[in-house]
Amino acid sequence: MHEFSLIENILRTVEETAQREHLRTVTSVKLVVGRMRQIVPETMRFAFEAASKGTVAEGAALHMEFVPIRMRCGACGHEFEVDDRVFVCPQCGDTDLELKKGMELLIESMEGEDSWRSRS
Amino acid sequence: MKNVLESNQDKADEIRSLLKREKVLMVNLIGSPGCGKTTLLERTIEKLKARYGIAVIEGDVATDRDARRLQGHDIPIVLINTDGACHLESISIQGALAEFDLASTDIVFVENVGNLVCPAEFDIGEQAKVAVSSTTEGEDKPEKYPLLFREAKMLLLNKVDLAEHVDFDTEVYLESVKKINGTLPIIESSSKSGAGMDQWYAWLESMVTELRG
Numbered sequence: 001m002h003e004f005s006l007i008e009n010i011l012r013t014v015e016e017t018a019q020r021e022h023l024r025t026v027t028s029v030k031l032v033v034g035r036m037r038q039i040v041p042e043t044m045r046f047a048f049e050a051a052s053k054g055t056v057a058e059g060a061a062l063h064m065e066f067v068p069i070r071m072r073c074g075a076c077g078h079e080f081e082v083d084d085r086v087f088v089c090p091q092c093g094d095t096d097l098e099l100k101k102g103m104e105l106l107i108e109s110m111e112g113e114d115s116w117r118s119r120s
Numbered sequence: 121m122k123n124v125l126e127s128n129q130d131k132a133d134e135i136r137s138l139l140k141r142e143k144v145l146m147v148n149l150i151g152s153p154g155c156g157k158t159t160l161l162e163r164t165i166e167k168l169k170a171r172y173g174i175a176v177i178e179g180d181v182a183t184d185r186d187a188r189r190l191q192g193h194d195i196p197i198v199l200i201n202t203d204g205a206c207h208l209e210s211i212s213i214q215g216a217l218a219e220f221d222l223a224s225t226d227i228v229f230v231e232n233v234g235n236l237v238c239p240a241e242f243d244i245g246e247q248a249k250v251a252v253s254s255t256t257e258g259e260d261k262p263e264k265y266p267l268l269f270r271e272a273k274m275l276l277l278n279k280v281d282l283a284e285h286v287d288f289d290t291e292v293y294l295e296s297v298k299k300i301n302g303t304l305p306i307i308e309s310s311s312k313s314g315a316g317m318d319q320w321y322a323w324l325e326s327m328v329t330e331l332r333g
Contacts, residue, residue: 005207
């Protein structure tokens, strides 16, 4: 369900950007999403569809690029990806890890159509 | 590239520097509905209010039931009804903090909305997230909700007095926490039997001392 609150934040940013760039409609939004956020793509799309009704982004396509979880070991400095939910350094077995990647939630790009009214 | 949670993050950073300046410890309690957050708070307030100025921000999806339970303790409480939203955001915390006299406050407890996902994702400017996870929820929570167990600075395994009645395997649970976050300190607690509570108070005390420098 957290997809809905994230989409709310995303839409706010999309609407602000659209207004600033004088977009009449937004046709696509591309997100960069870290795996640590445990986002379910289908739920995200559903939330986006539902929440964007009546906004400039209604009907826009939502693209997501996922970023793997990347940790750095505080003991030996080894950097590795976590894909099996085991947060243990595969090199030295230490658990003092620093998250380097995987918490992203970024709008990488969006596309839309200009408003002719702003072109006077 | 635009960071979607930037405005929440900016507010959270402002809160963190305010708390640092005022030397106030803010603890963000996160756990499932029914894991024992409110009872834990009640015991904690009873124990510590003679020594520390305590205030509570109570986050609730709806109703003021939890806030009412705490009202008898004669401490400042601000209730934030999120109207269905599953977590607290930093902007509402900023508003709530403005209602407290921070000069006479040492610890602000935030009881977040009962949920293991969203509250872990939204920084509210606290110095420490505390995960409250109870034996009645089963052993699989750390693996299912890794973000909370990674973000937390302290884990209370609550309702340990019920473990044997609900076939909770403490060893399995602790092993699974270790896989997610091997550096996370764990207190096996029960607000009812009093188990682990002294450790919990001692930890809070050490956090306050550290903050005062």
